[in-house]
Amino acid sequence: MRCDKDKATLWKAYDPSADQYSTLFATLRHVSCVGAHLVPAHTTAAEVMGNPVVPAHPKQRWQALQDHRQQLPIWTAKEKLLALLQRHQTVVLVGETGSGKTTQVPQFLLEGGFAGEGMIACTQPRRVAAITVAKRVAQEQGVQPGTQVGYAVRFEDNTTAATRIKYMTDGILLREALLDPALKRYQVVIVDEAHERSVQSDLLFGLLKGIQARRGHNFWLVIMSATLVAAQFVGFFPGAAATYVQGRQFPVQVFYTASPEEHYVDAAVVAVLQVAVEEGAGDVLVFLTGQEEIEAVQRLLQDRANQLPAKYQSLAILPLFAALPPDQQARVFQPAPVGARKVILATNIAETSITVPGVRFTIDTGFVKTRMYNAKVGAESLTVTPISQAQARQRSGRAGREAPGKAFRLYTERSFRQLQPASLPEIQRVDLAAVTLQLKALGVDDVLGFDFLERPPRAALVRSLEELLALGALDSNGRLSPLGRQMSRLPVEPQYAKVLVAAAHMGCSLEALAVVAMAASDQPFLLPRESRERAQEAHKRFASGEGDHMTLLAVFQAFHGLQQTSSEQWCHDNFLSRRALCKAVDIYSQLLENIKALGLPLLSCGSDTTPVRRALTSGLFKHAAKRHTDGTYKVLASSQMVALHPSSVLCGKRPPCCVFSELVCTTRAYARQVTVIDSAWLAELAPAFFSMH
Numbered sequence: 001m002r003c004d005k006d007k008a009t010l011w012k013a014y015d016p017s018a019d020q021y022s023t024l025f026a027t028l029r030h031v032s033c034v035g036a037h038l039v040p041a042h043t044t045a046a047e048v049m050g051n052p053v054v055p056a057h058p059k060q061r062w063q064a065l066q067d068h069r070q071q072l073p074i075w076t077a078k079e080k081l082l083a084l085l086q087r088h089q090t091v092v093l094v095g096e097t098g099s100g101k102t103t104q105v106p107q108f109l110l111e112g113g114f115a116g117e118g119m120i121a122c123t124q125p126r127r128v129a130a131i132t133v134a135k136r137v138a139q140e141q142g143v144q145p146g147t148q149v150g151y152a153v154r155f156e157d158n159t160t161a162a163t164r165i166k167y168m169t170d171g172i173l174l175r176e177a178l179l180d181p182a183l184k185r186y187q188v189v190i191v192d193e194a195h196e197r198s199v200q201s202d203l204l205f206g207l208l209k210g211i212q213a214r215r216g217h218n219f220w221l222v223i224m225s226a227t228l229v230a231a232q233f234v235g236f237f238p239g240a241a242a243t244y245v246q247g248r249q250f251p252v253q254v255f256y257t258a259s260p261e262e263h264y265v266d267a268a269v270v271a272v273l274q275v276a277v278e279e280g281a282g283d284v285l286v287f288l289t290g291q292e293e294i295e296a297v298q299r300l301l302q303d304r305a306n307q308l309p310a311k312y313q314s315l316a317i318l319p320l321f322a323a324l325p326p327d328q329q330a331r332v333f334q335p336a337p338v339g340a341r342k343v344i345l346a347t348n349i350a351e352t353s354i355t356v357p358g359v360r361f362t363i364d365t366g367f368v369k370t371r372m373y374n375a376k377v378g379a380e381s382l383t384v385t386p387i388s389q390a391q392a393r394q395r396s397g398r399a400g401r402e403a404p405g406k407a408f409r410l411y412t413e414r415s416f417r418q419l420q421p422a423s424l425p426e427i428q429r430v431d432l433a434a435v436t437l438q439l440k441a442l443g444v445d446d447v448l449g450f451d452f453l454e455r456p457p458r459a460a461l462v463r464s465l466e467e468l469l470a471l472g473a474l475d476s477n478g479r480l481s482p483l484g485r486q487m488s489r490l491p492v493e494p495q496y497a498k499v500l501v502a503a504a505h506m507g508c509s510l511e512a513l514a515v516v517a518m519a520a521s522d523q524p525f526l527l528p529r530e531s532r533e534r535a536q537e538a539h540k541r542f543a544s545g546e547g548d549h550m551t552l553l554a555v556f557q558a559f560h561g562l563q564q565t566s567s568e569q570w571c572h573d574n575f576l577s578r579r580a581l582c583k584a585v586d587i588y589s590q591l592l593e594n595i596k597a598l599g600l601p602l603l604s605c606g607s608d609t610t611p612v613r614r615a616l617t618s619g620l621f622k623h624a625a626k627r628h629t630d631g632t633y634k635v636l637a638s639s640q641m642v643a644l645h646p647s648s649v650l651c652g653k654r655p656p657c658c659v660f661s662e663l664v665c666t667t668r669a670y671a672r673q674v675t676v677i678d679s680a681w682l683a684e685l686a687p688a689f690f691s692m693h
């Protein structure tokens, strides 16, 4: 749908040549701040008013929730769905975003007796969705989250023996299948957002099909999706039936720009300000591609919103991305401070399943960051790519959850029509080593013959088998080795799992755990524009001549010993992100428990870090590189030429041989997180790989 006439002005505003743009922009840029202000994102409504928020009577609130539930379109399909499940073990349910699938279907099945004495699992591609939906459904059931309705995500299990409906990430269900291959605790598994086709859900489809064949009539599957992909699933699961739910609760008006936008980030900023100026009440959800971009937009918006005249609502700008700590993510779901409009700057983690209360407007930049595996180079990279039409619909769908909404797409209608109908399934474009290891651990010996919904490229599967063989996770017959079984129990990529197991045998578990936890966390070094040089000086204190991993280790060790009170000041003085370091400590503790559970020794190598670098070599050898005469580096496995990343402490130091964590492809190929090694270690620690090459 094109924008209606009176709103055309809004979109003309994106055309720099149009008067509207310059007028509005001038207003926004030059009006001095007369009372308009930004409410700090963490201020609650009660704080702004100076009064506590008075909750409505719980009984009334519960009744209102029940009334709301029954108005959802899915209620018209309740009886039909239950009747279908009496006749079919698998039902594919297609319904528009906001029709009520995620929140209602598990409750229908529980009330319909399908859980028997067991549980209903409902999987989500993302943890934030699993957590928020579980909390909502617990409210609707009138119970505390974690009791009858609970959730489980990586590093957090909020369920008890009383739990009957369990929301979880698809990865968690796969991990449960490692210990309980028939998933006996569950009578029903619901795979939600099936169209997203995450690697984990693609593995689940094949696995669940096998479980259903073995368990027979006591195990139901419900595959839910907002897009029309029913035929593929019906064809895959024997005897499956499909059903459709018409309609959504509230309409969403979709707007496009009149002409293509050159800079989508700028366009997003202007669009938010225009909503603030031209639209009525309601919060705004903006889709961007990643943390750095979100933080940049947050700064820009804060600067510009400060100049809005007082008559416009203040903006409470809140980021939302996967690496954000849970308490900060939770702020997004709280009401906006009184007199303010929430502006949520999110990655695609806000794209499916979740309802952000208050959101009436979405702004869709049309881009997403996607993981792509380059088989030639044998490395993955994160690239900003256009979204698919299905993603655009999901994004718009977030606007009409509690009332009619508006979706502003920062691209033309023509561009929308040119987008792919759906994104390429993740399993077709990522490194499959982790997938193959998981399948082997689940008892699937013939990975090439596994019943995939859509088979990944054979060459990619073969390559992943070779990689696991080189890591020692498989024996020469292609079966999971004892080392491979240990690796499969560690919730990190296979190469890091190998580092951890090797480190345990080399007497340096504690150091390796710290390095892996730091590598898995976010960038800890802060470089504020205004004090860049001071920050660089501070960071130099941790720099190790042996490379970035040892530098990360030094930072971790210095931080880990601090008290909570002194750590804030210490991080501030050293220009380090306390958030990233706390996250690393969290991951460290989790991995420590995993290593203990495997019965591996937990030893420290003290100040000689040679064993840690050797352990790193035994996992990262695929990323080993030797210095070339011209100072660039040749990756031994692929012969690709790379440079050391400018952020590396080794940049300019030219060590003869190194291993690195990842390849980053921007204007040229860079090795990021680099460690100096002795080239003789390669043949010693990865003989299978270096004889193959």
Ligand SMILES: Nc1ncnc2c1ncn2[C@@H]1O[C@H](COP(=O)(O)OP(=O)(O)OP(=O)(O)O)[C@@H](O)[C@H]1O
Pocket (backbone or CB within 6 Å): 072, 095, 096, 097, 098, 099, 100, 101, 102, 103, 104, 132, 133, 136, 226, 249, 352, 353, 354, 355, 357, 397, 400, 401, 402
């Ligand atoms: N946390 C919440 N707070 C407020 N309302 C909510 C919440 N979660 C769900 N709702 C309400 O329930 C409705 C149905 O949500 P539900 O997630 O079940 O829909 P859905 O069909 O699964 O949508 P999608 O495909 O987008 O996930 C929402 O539109 C919203 O009105």
